[in-house]
Amino acid sequence: MKTPFEILGVDETADDQQIKKAYLAEVRQFPPERFPEEFKRIREAYEKIKTVKDRLRYLLFDTRVPAAEEIAGLLLDATAKKRPDEERFRVLLARCLRECRIFHKDLGDSNG
């Protein structure tokens, strides 16, 4: 589960201006018409830390419990979303081909 600060890529000590600037940069990268889900996430993060009061409220009272999937996301964000390097791709493809045996199921029908 990323904090609103992490979503916007700002430090917890950032001021209103810095947060707004980071928010606008994120929105430019993920405009709502093309990335509605991502935009919603960014917008919610911005609303939570927009002003100094919002930030304090978030730090003091926010009790949203992180879902297990979100925690998994913290682990996978750094890896799964990244493109594999060529070596990993080749190894994975080789293992897929060896382990999955795609010709298996048609065997009974062949050569009558």
Place this chain on the structure above:
Amino acid sequence: MSQKKKKKGRTNKTKPSLNTFSEKNLQELGEKYLRLEDFAEALAVFKELLRRNGRDEWRQQLARAYQGRIDRLAGKGLVKEALVMLDSMEKRCPGAQCLDLHLELLLRAAKYVEAAAFFAQNRSAISEELGMRAEAMFGALLLAGEEGIAAALGPDSPVVHYFPAAGSALSAFCRHNDVEVEQALKSIPFRSPYRDFRMLIKGMMLLATDPDAAGNFLAKIDSVSPYWQLARMFEMAGGPLSGIFSRLQDLSPSMRRLLPLSLGINEQEMDFLFRLREAAQDPFKLYHVIAAHGKCLAPARQNALLLRLLPHCGRKVEFLLPRHRHLPKEQLSRILALASELDGEGDISVEFWDDVLQRIDLARPENHLQAALILRYQAALMRRYDDIFYPADILKKLEASLQYDPDDKTAWLTAVKLAGLFDGKKKNNLAAQALTQMPDDVDILIMAIENAAERSAFKKASSLTAHLLTIDPINTRAKELLVETQLAHGRKLTLQGKFDLAVREFSAASPQSRSALYKGRSLLCHGMALLCRREDEQGLSLIEQGRKQAVSELSALLLTSLEARLMQMNNAWKKQFDGELRQAAGQKKDRDEILRLSGWTEKFTGHHWIALQECLPCLKKYFTCVDALQWSREEGMLICQAMCRAEFVFPLEKLSTALLKEWPDDPEFIFYRVWAVIRNGKRPGKAERKLLERAAEAAFLRHDYKLLDRIEDLFRFFPWHEDEMFDEDDIFVLPRKGRGKKKKRKENADPAPRQFNLFDID
């Protein structure tokens, strides 16, 4: 000593030797075995027949037996044995067509180079469909770095021909050079062995940015494609996080083995992932998983997650907090405060917030905002538990918060509202302070106007309204307030005998608001003023004109009855107007009218509500059959609220029963139904109690504590039987809000002991 068991099974002792059979008998026996799919026996029989006489017919039967046997062996995963058998078949039955089978078995046995050579040698004799699939497989093997394939296929093979382009595309993809990928993919024709590879790369390029479009490309890869599994793996790993656990669950065992590689994680991280999935939504379990296995995350992240989960661990937090002793004391108190609140112990939570406040250095101005926010949070909590806390105590918190941060409109408005509950003078003071602090704020102005009108300070109210309308000229509430103020002032002047001035106020009020509540209202007031002066004919004429301007006949008659009371008319007039209203209430029901009148019961407050309450019984008939009409949930709720306020008990019972048929679990409709049953003088039974318990649970889950309070109040009307007292499965235990025992605290009894005091944070 254990004796070696004799292996059971067929032995030559029990079975007659085949060479004792005649050819005819053997043929019959072989055909029987083929029918019974006993291919091993059939093989033996036809081999014997061929040994005696090499007839083609028997050779074909032998080939059938071989194929059946090979299929069976391959089906059991004995691919190498099947290949040996295939070799025997080709030797014994040279005419049998088994090239496809041979190729498939070689591929299944992972003898890829041999398969490629076999394919190159027999390309023209292998079926078109298998040939294409085999070529796709060889392409994938080349991309996977399998050696010897290209040489075995030969340079003329399309697999080898297009491999450089596919390899470039893959290399560029891994280097994030999408332009180069596109260029490389363009040189691969659609019908090449790398068609699915193109789809895979195109889909994977879009996975991070446009999962839907990526899904479209990946979905085009057929399940018999060598890239199908890889596509599913990347789709699973790169897709949206929501649902990742269910996607993990759907994986086949072989795919699960590939998971760490496709996700780019190690075995330890993989284990963490599956433990997270098992812990699911249980914060306590999640806490332990993260504490024990969360080292895969950065230490700061692990710690932040643990702290975030702590308040959700309920009472178990007391066992967990000692692990976090290194935290500042105010952090510990904050966690305990949040844990108490989430555990339904609002009053204890308020005390822990007091601890936090005590540890804040209020001499430093930079801490003032934090203190103000905590005080407001406490006030909100105390309001939620208003059966425990006095309004005066809540107000103290708000006032303190406003000292540290006076620019909070909501805090001012709440403070004024709270003061109004017990101290009118304090209310006026706070309203004046709020106005000084925020003179141009619309909500503060509206509050100040309402406050002035309540005190009959009409000039003040008028000037504030004028100011408000300069700030916000189209504010409908401001316009309504202006009319309300002018009408109230006019009524006051009438009662003081200042008739001309009153008429001037009534006239000024007429054009201001378009609300149905005020249409024709000034004429009604003017008419009433004339009636007060005994100018009955003119007065009644004006009242008639006012009624015509009103939005409906029934509304007009209700407003006439209401104004008769606000103008303190004599009983004869009230009786006459009420009679007219009662008569009109017998007319046909109109949906809009019912909704309008219901809305009005919510709008009127103070002495206006008292006056309206006197008129409402005349309308009872109008509300009797509202259950026969169709209502949305919101409409039904509005009407139920109105009938509850107006105490139309019988129609309310009918309506709530009808609404419950459509929304059987709605806690509010349940409340109204049971309330009406009780108010109708009926004895509530087990069915009502069960309903109410369900409603209480639903209200608690929705955090609707006001409704929960109202439901709880109804429980005292239920008969309490001793035999039911311990029926725990049957009785819904009311959520712990600490009522009862804590009511004592309100009466200044000894404070209840704190819940979380197992370790000393002082």
